Amino acid sequence: MKKNKNLVFYILSALLSFSTLSCTKGFIEENTDPIGQRSTQANQLLAPALVNILSTNMIRNWNFNNQLMQVTVEINDSEGRVFRYDIRRNQADYTWNNWYLNLTDLKNIYTIASQPESLNKSYQAISLITQTWAYSLLTDTYGDVPYFEANNGKDGNIQPAFDRQQDIYADMFKKLEEANNLLKESPPIVATSDPVYQGDLSRWRRFGNSLYLRLLLRASGKTEVAPAVIAKIKEIVDTKPAEYPIMENNNHTARILWNGTNTSTAVFSSPYMVNIRPVDFRGMPIADFFLGKLVAWDDPRVDPDLGTAGVPRLGIDRGADGWVGIPSGYEPGLGLTTQAHFNSDAESKLTLQTDKNTGIILNTAEVSFILAEAAAKGWISGSAEDYYYKGMADAINYWMPTYITSPSDQKFKDYVNAASNLKWDANLPLESSTSNRSKMEMIHLQKYYAMFLVDLQQWFEYRRTGHPILPKGTGLVNGQKMPARLYYPQIIQSTNPTSYKNAVAAQGPDDINTLVWWQKP
Numbered sequence: 001m002k003k004n005k006n007l008v009f010y011i012l013s014a015l016l017s018f019s020t021l022s023c024t025k026g027f028i029e030e031n032t033d034p035i036g037q038r039s040t041q042a043n044q045l046l047a048p049a050l051v052n053i054l055s056t057n058m059i060r061n062w063n064f065n066n067q068l069m070q071v072t073v074e075i076n077d078s079e080g081r082v083f084r085y086d087i088r089r090n091q092a093d094y095t096w097n098n099w100y101l102n103l104t105d106l107k108n109i110y111t112i113a114s115q116p117e118s119l120n121k122s123y124q125a126i127s128l129i130t131q132t133w134a135y136s137l138l139t140d141t142y143g144d145v146p147y148f149e150a151n152n153g154k155d156g157n158i159q160p161a162f163d164r165q166q167d168i169y170a171d172m173f174k175k176l177e178e179a180n181n182l183l184k185e186s187p188p189i190v191a192t193s194d195p196v197y198q199g200d201l202s203r204w205r206r207f208g209n210s211l212y213l214r215l216l217l218r219a220s221g222k223t224e225v226a227p228a229v230i231a232k233i234k235e236i237v238d239t240k241p242a243e244y245p246i247m248e249n250n251n252h253t254a255r256i257l258w259n260g261t262n263t264s265t266a267v268f269s270s271p272y273m274v275n276i277r278p279v280d281f282r283g284m285p286i287a288d289f290f291l292g293k294l295v296a297w298d299d300p301r302v303d304p305d306l307g308t309a310g311v312p313r314l315g316i317d318r319g320a321d322g323w324v325g326i327p328s329g330y331e332p333g334l335g336l337t338t339q340a341h342f343n344s345d346a347e348s349k350l351t352l353q354t355d356k357n358t359g360i361i362l363n364t365a366e367v368s369f370i371l372a373e374a375a376a377k378g379w380i381s382g383s384a385e386d387y388y389y390k391g392m393a394d395a396i397n398y399w400m401p402t403y404i405t406s407p408s409d410q411k412f413k414d415y416v417n418a419a420s421n422l423k424w425d426a427n428l429p430l431e432s433s434t435s436n437r438s439k440m441e442m443i444h445l446q447k448y449y450a451m452f453l454v455d456l457q458q459w460f461e462y463r464r465t466g467h468p469i470l471p472k473g474t475g476l477v478n479g480q481k482m483p484a485r486l487y488y489p490q491i492i493q494s495t496n497p498t499s500y501k502n503a504v505a506a507q508g509p510d511d512i513n514t515l516v517w518w519q520k521p
Contacts, residue, residue: 019095019156042112042123043193046130047268049105050195053134054165054256054359055271056098056194057455062276062284064091066483069448069458070289070328070470072342077332083287084329085478087512091173092486095141104128104151122189122201125182128175129208133361136215139168140460143485144507146173146250159496162503165517178211180205180244182503195268196258196361202245207254209236210247210367217370219518230379232475237371237380247364255357272353278346281353285338288325289470293445295323297419300411301399313399314352314452315343328475357399358453365394366457369443376430376439380393385424389416390441427476436469444468463519483512484519 047458066072067082074081082490096316106127138145149160149169183205196207212234219368220229236244247253248278258270272281294302301314304325318324319339326336343351352358368391375384389407396404396412404412416422424442432438444467451457463484472480492500500510510513 012393015210021120033201040108040112042109042120042127043190045105045109045112046123046126046193047195049102050130050192051256051268052102053099053137054361055275056095057137057454058271058358059275060095061453062272065456065459067307067328070287070460071458072284073287073330074324075283075285075326075336075384076340084473085476085481085483087486088481089487089490092142093488093489093491096138096489100140100146100151103134105133106134107151119386120187121182121185122187122204125179125201125208126189126194126204128179128182129204129211132172132175132179132208132215133211135168136211137455140218140516140518141456141486142488143514144503148427159499161499161507164506166222166225169215169225169518171179172215176208176215179208180212183208184299196254199245199508203252203254204381206245206247206252207362210252210254210362210364212244213246213367213370214235214362217373218460221464222518222520223284234380235375237374237382247362247367250364250394250401253398253466255361255363256489257356258359259356260354264287268359269356270354270356270360272378273345276353279352280346282317282341282344282347283338284341285319285326286340286342287328289318289328290339291323291325297422299396299419300403301396306400306403313350315355316340317343317347327473328471329476331475332472352453356503360454361393363398363450363454365391365398366454368394369447369450372443375438384439384443385426388424388446391450392416392422392446392511395446397480415497416490439470440465441467441469481513484515485512487512 023338035504036167062072062197067074068085068340070083073083080086082091098150103231110127110131111450112118113120113127135147139147144162144165145168146160147163149157149163152160183201186201186205189199193199196202213233216233216236219225221234222229236246236490256268258268258273260267260269260478261274291302293299300306302316303313304318304353306313317340319341320337321339323332324339326339330336345351345353368387371380371382371389372384374380375382375387386407393407393409394406397406404415407413421437421442425439426440428439430439432441442463444465447461448458448468451461456502459482462482470482488500488503504510507516
């Protein structure tokens with residue numbers, strides 16, 4: 001009996017061993033997808049990452065930036081309304097998660113393009129520029145954030161340290177310097193991989209250096225870096241313009257044109273169509289501050305007679321009482337009703353909801369106003385007045401390319417001469433504590449309109465400069481103070497507690513009123 005038991009045991013063991021060998025033999029080969037890819041190329045990562053980041057930016061521009069900066073205002077008396085400065089912690093999650101997620105691909109582009117078998121300096125440069133764009137959004141929104149150790153989870157670092165904003169800015173400047181040098185050689189890239197410039201590397205170089213100017217200007221108020229920052233602005237604009245080409249016209253504007261059709265080689269659908277219902281789009285009234293000035297200036301961008309094919313405008317529909325906006329920061333309980341609003345797709349009119357031009361990353365008008373400010377402060381040569389008018393013309397030209405092409409157009413001159421307070425006044429002070437009439441207010445009011453739909457840039461610039469001067473409604477909370485940053489996402493407190501605590505200890509309380517580095521005196 002014992003022999004029989006042993007025999008059964010040996011037979012079962014042999015069968016088990018044979019079965020195990022049969023299951024593991026050729027396991028890798030049999031379980032590898034013969035169609036799918038196990039690796040990727042730089043050209044395959046660029047478009048998805050840029051489209052995802054830009055879509056995130058546009059959604060938060062619509063429901064956050066525009067509410068804070070009095071472009072639009074909700075008809076809503078409940079708590080947690082952004083236009084009343086009532087910012088909830090969950091506002092932080094959407095941008096943080098999406099920006100960091102897609103930064104992984106942008107960083108991988110540089111890694112892939114640095115390998116001997118796929119070496120391409122142009123993709124390296126584009127990676128550095130787009131990384132800087134995304135990281136600047138992160139740090140300007142939250143302050144100190146993970147940077148040097150960020151997006152390294154695959155290497156085992158799932159609790160990256162938070163870096164000081166000053167150090168982040170210094171490294172972003174290095175990235176943009178490197179990108180500018182790499183693009184001097186400009187080896188070609190796959191044109192269809194590039195949703196921004198379709199492979200035109202000269203325009204990528206202009207974009208990188210224009211982004212450089214944006215960030216240099218943002219850091220220019222800090223005493224410890226101001227001399228070097230101002231000197232660099234002068235070098236880019238005055239001393240070595242050929243070495244640092246920048247945006248000069250709207251053909252250079254960094255944007256993704258939404259096509260939204262499956263017949264295209266690459267389909268890029270506007271998030272305003274994908275994520276916002278027509279009823280919600282037209283149900284968001286325009287704020288009195290944004291609309292009122294355009295109407296008072298008789299601005300062509302709101303002229304209904306100019307909304308014809310080939311001459312796009314902002315797609316604004318009158319309210320029941322005409323060109324009437326809603327005052328932002330109003331007290332609950334006033335019973336306001338929707339007035340003027342942006343047309344929706346359902347209305348079958350000219351509408352921003354389907355407009356291919358809304359995917360703006362950085363435009364030429366912003367660059368013109370950067371130069372206007374630098375010239376007004378005496379940092380660069382050239383006329384602040386000329387840059388100011390060019391910025392205004394650039395902004396109108398973007399939406400109405402066949403109506404105004406330059407400040408020398410008679411239509412532009414007539415517009416400026418007829419409107420109140422649009423003509424440049426060289427006698428105004430640079431700043432004024434007693435009046436809203438100053439050179440900085442003139443520049444930044446027009447820059448505000450130029451940055452319409454450009455992620456959170458209106459909010460960033462207001463935090464830096466205090467311009468344009470916004471009216472303060474009696475319904476504002478938070479002591480009527482514009483939020484200075486967003487909270488860190490709550491999940492960070494549990495998933496990366498040590499780094500979170502160190503960041504709070506270094507920067508200040510995790511509060512919407514804690515100033516980030518470039519805001520502090």
